[in-house]
Structure formats: structure tokens, C-alpha cells
Amino acid sequence: MARAVPATAAAAAADAVPSLPARLPDGGAGRGCWEDGAISLGLVAVQLAGAAYMVAVTPVLALGLDPLFLVAFGSLSTALLTLPFALKLERKKWPLELSNRLLFQFVLLALGGVTGFQALMLHGMKMTSPAIASAMPNLAPGFIFVIAGCLGFERVDLRCRYTRAKILGTVLCLGGAVAMSVLQSPVVPTGHALHTAAPRPHGDWVLGCLCLMAAVLVLSGTIVLQAVTMLHFPAPFTLCSVTSLIGAVLTAAFQVVTAGSLSPGTPQISLEIMLSIVLVGGLVSSACIIFQMWALEKKGPVMVSMFSPTQTVGSAIFSALFLGRVMKPGSMLGMVFLFSGLYIVLWAKKKEGQDVDADRKTTDQQGGNDMEKSLLFHD
Numbered sequence: 001m002a003r004a005v006p007a008t009a010a011a012a013a014a015d016a017v018p019s020l021p022a023r024l025p026d027g028g029a030g031r032g033c034w035e036d037g038a039i040s041l042g043l044v045a046v047q048l049a050g051a052a053y054m055v056a057v058t059p060v061l062a063l064g065l066d067p068l069f070l071v072a073f074g075s076l077s078t079a080l081l082t083l084p085f086a087l088k089l090e091r092k093k094w095p096l097e098l099s100n101r102l103l104f105q106f107v108l109l110a111l112g113g114v115t116g117f118q119a120l121m122l123h124g125m126k127m128t129s130p131a132i133a134s135a136m137p138n139l140a141p142g143f144i145f146v147i148a149g150c151l152g153f154e155r156v157d158l159r160c161r162y163t164r165a166k167i168l169g170t171v172l173c174l175g176g177a178v179a180m181s182v183l184q185s186p187v188v189p190t191g192h193a194l195h196t197a198a199p200r201p202h203g204d205w206v207l208g209c210l211c212l213m214a215a216v217l218v219l220s221g222t223i224v225l226q227a228v229t230m231l232h233f234p235a236p237f238t239l240c241s242v243t244s245l246i247g248a249v250l251t252a253a254f255q256v257v258t259a260g261s262l263s264p265g266t267p268q269i270s271l272e273i274m275l276s277i278v279l280v281g282g283l284v285s286s287a288c289i290i291f292q293m294w295a296l297e298k299k300g301p302v303m304v305s306m307f308s309p310t311q312t313v314g315s316a317i318f319s320a321l322f323l324g325r326v327m328k329p330g331s332m333l334g335m336v337f338l339f340s341g342l343y344i345v346l347w348a349k350k351k352e353g354q355d356v357d358a359d360r361k362t363t364d365q366q367g368g369n370d371m372e373k374s375l376l377f378h379d
Contacts, residue, residue: 035298036299039295039298039299039303040307042291042295043291043292043295043303043304043307043310044307044310046288046291046292046307047307047308047310047311047314048310048311048314049284049288050134050285050288050311050314051130051134051310051311051312051313051314051315051317051318052314052318053281053284053285054125054130054133054134054311054315055130055315055318055319055322055323056277057070057122057125057277057281058125058126058129058130058319058323059323060267060269060273060274060277061122061125061126062126063267063268063269064265064266064267064268065264065265065267065269065274066255066259066263066264066265067118067119067122067123067126068119068251068252068254068255068258068259069255069262069263069264069265070122070277070278071114071115071118071119071122071247071248071251072248072251072252072255072262073248073275073278074118074278074281074282074285075114075118075244075245075247075248075251076244076245076248076282077278077279077281077282077283077286078240078241078244078282078285078286078289079240079241079242079244079245079248080241080282081282081283081286082237082240082241082244082286082289082290083241085237085290086235086237086238086240086241089237090235090236090237090238093233093234093235093238094235094238095232095233102229102232102233105225105228105229106229106239106242106243106246107246107250108222108225109222109225109226109229109239109243110242110243110244110245110246110247110250111247111250112218112219112221112222112225113218113219113222113223113226113243113247114243114244114246114247114248114250114251115247115250115251115254116215116218116222117215117218117219117222118215118247118251119251120211120212120214120215120218121133121211121212121215123208123211124136124208124209124210124211124212124214124215125208125212126208127204127205127207127208127211128181128184128205128208128209128212129184129315129319129323129325129327130315130318130319130323130325131312131315131316131319131325131327132180132181132184132208132209132212132331133212133315134311134312134314134315135177135180135309135312135315135335135338136177136212136213136215136216137216137219137308138173138308138309138312138338138339138342139173139174139177139213139216139220139338140216140219140220140223141169141173141305141342141345141346141349142166142169142170142173142174142341142342142345143170143216143217143220144220144223144224145166145170145345146170147220147221147224148224151224153224153227155352160352162348162351162352162355163348163352165344165345165347165348166344166345166348166349168341168344169340169341169342169343169344169345169348170341170345171341172337172338172340172341172344173337173338173341173342173345174341175334175337175341176334176335176336176337176338176339176340176341177213177334177338178334179330179331179333179334179337180331180332180334180335180338181205181206181209181212181331181334182334183328183330183331183333183334184205184327184328184330184331226239236293237289237293240289292304302346302349302350305342305346306343306346308342309339309342312335312339316332
């Protein structure tokens with residue numbers, strides 16, 4: 001969310017929220033201490049809420065709910081719930097006239113960050129597990145570094161230790177994700193309250209992992225585009241609301257074209273339960289987006305990103321308790337490598353960002369491109 005809080009129906013909206021410059025807390029030391037504690041507890045709660053939602057949605061998908069239906073109505077609820085904050089806080093930041101280029105960027109962001117990312121994530125989670133699905137988005141910082149480096153948006157100097165650290169972290173992330181996917185068994189134990197699906201064959205597991213990696217790759221490219229868009233449209237809540245609305249329309253249209261109608265599929269649960277899941281998911285994810293925006297403004301994206309593994313840990317625990325899906329030791333070791341790579345990349349981004357700020361203070365009169373900083377500080 002995304003990012004950092006990627007939680008099924010609203011993951012892309014959360015991850016599309018742009019990073020803001022880090023700020024020191026206002027007030028005295030005592031107030032700063034309490035604020036730090038509140039932000040830390042809130043970030044843990046945000047990640048655990050995402051984990052709980054992923055675990056709750058998994059058996060619903062197994063019962064026949066069409067992922068496209070969930071994406072469409074989940075994105076619509078997120079758009080409507082974040083719209084009041086966009087109107088209240090960002091109206092003065094809106095441009096007087098929307099150019100065709102900006103509208104095209106909105107559509108691309110919605111197509112990638114909402115429709116493509118969420119649909120691939122839900123399909124991948126349906127064929128694997130919530131723990132694996134929640135771990136994969138931690139690949140995004142490494143993928144963003146590779147994409148931005150290839151496009152010339154981010155510095156790539158092999159003589160710089162921070163560049164070498166980001167390369168090492170990216171390799172560790174990718175290796176950990178592959179190990180985690182390969183070493184985890186697709187067999188699902190029975191006898192648990194929310195277990196409703198039969199064990200899937202190994203081929204489906206591999207396909208699900210590929211869907212998850214493709215989702216993260218799509219998300220990473222979308223974040224690079226979002227960094228470009230934010231240079232001309234610095235209104236994160238508005239961008240989240242608009243792209244979620246466009247994404248809902250695109251997803252609904254795609255389901256109508258492919259399935260012949262906009263329907264929930266053939267689920268074995270009532271329409272009331274499905275709508276409750278969509279509305280609760282939209283409400284919780286919108287609250288998470290709002291809190292994350294405040295935390296990003298107060299503490300910066302590096303601190304917010306540091307809590308993203310909490311969702312994976314929570315998903316693993318909740319999956320074991322309610323779905324009977326226990327992770328194997330080898331897969332857990334791969335997860336450790338993935339998180340280690342994530343923290344190496346975040347450390348390098350933070351240090352390199354500090355150097356960029358120092359350079360700007362000495363060459364402020366020359367202006368320059370803000371693209372690099374936007375990518376350096378993104379979740």
C-alpha cells in the first residue's frame with residue numbers, strides 16, 4: 001500500500017501513496033518519545049490488520065469468489081473513503097487544468113497499481129498462501145532500484161558503496177523469495193476452522209509464486225511512474241482516490257469482457273458476507289492509508305518500510321492458527337534472507353538520500369531533478 005501495507009483489496013492504493021520527506025517530531029523530548037511509541041504501535045497494528053485481512057480473504061477466494069470482483073469493489077470503497085481527505089487537505093494543490101499526459105499517467109497508474117497488481121496478488125495468494133503473498137512485496141525496493149537505474153532515474157555507480165549495498169540487497173531479496181517459494185510445501189493440512197480448499201498440485205504453487213513475483217514487478221514499475229507523476233501532481237490522497245476509482249472501473253470492465261458480466265463468480269457464501277468483506281476491507285485499508293501518510297510525514301518512509309515484515313510474520317502466524325498452513329524451516333530461512341536484503345536496500349537508500357540532501361544544500365541554486373530523491377525515499 002502500497003508498500004508497505006499491501007493488503008489484498010487495497011494493497012495497490014496503499015502502496016501508491018508517495019513517500020514524504022522525513023520530519024522531526026514537534027514538541028519536547030517527552031512528547032517526541034510518546035509520539036514515537038504511538039507511531040511504532042500504529043505501524044505494527046497496520047501491518048497486522050493487513051495480515052488478518054489476507055488470511056480472512058483466502059478461504060473466501062477458495063469458495064469461488066472472483067478476484068476481479070473483489071478488486072473492483074474493494075478499490076471503489078477505498079476511493080470513496082479517501083476522497084473526503086483529498087477534498088479537505090489537498091484541494092489547493094490541484095492543478096487548474098489536467099493535461100492529457102497527466103490523465104494518461106492516472107490511467108497507467110490505475111491499470112498497473114490497482115487492476116494488474118491486485119489481480120495478480122489475489123490469484124497468486126489463492127494458489128499459494130497469505131504468508132508467501134505478504135512476503136513478496138518486500139522485493140519491491142530492489143526491483144525499483146533496478147528499474148530506476150535502467151531508466152537513469154537513480155544513481156548507479158559501482159564505485160559507491162551504497163550502490164553495491166543495494167545490488168547485494170536486491171540479490172538477497174530475490175534469492176530469498178525464490179528459496180521461500182521453492183522450499184515451501186503446497187500441501188495444506190485439514191481440520192482447521194477456515195480451511196475449505198483441497199491441497200493444490202505443485203504446478204499451481206509454482207504458478208502462484210510466479211503471479212506474485214509478476215505482481216511485485218508491475219507494482220515496482222508503477223511506483224517509478226508514480227514518482228514521475230508526483231512531480232507535477234503533489235497530492236497523494238487525491239492520487240490514491242482517483243487511481244482507485246479508475247482502477248475499479250477498469251477492473252469491472254475487464255471482468256465484463258472476459259466473464260461476460262460483473263458478478264462475484266460462483267461463491268458458496270451469501271452476498272451479504274461478500275459485501276461485508278469488501279466494505280470492512282475498504283474501511284480498514286483506508287484507515288491504514290491515512291495513518292501511514294501521517295507516519296510518513298512525521299518519520300519518513302524508511303522507518304515505515306522497516307515494519308513491513310511484520311505483516312509477513314503476522315500472516316504466517318494467522319495462517320498456521322486458522323488455515324493450518326505452517327511454513328517449513330527452509331522457507332522461513334528464505335524469508336530471513338529476503339528481509340535481510342530489504343533492510344540492506346533501505347539502509348543504502350537512507351544513507352544515499354542523506355548524501356543527496358547534503359549535495360543539494362551546496363548546489364541549491366542549480367535546481368535539479370527531484371526524481372532521484374523521490375525514488376530514493378520510496379517505500
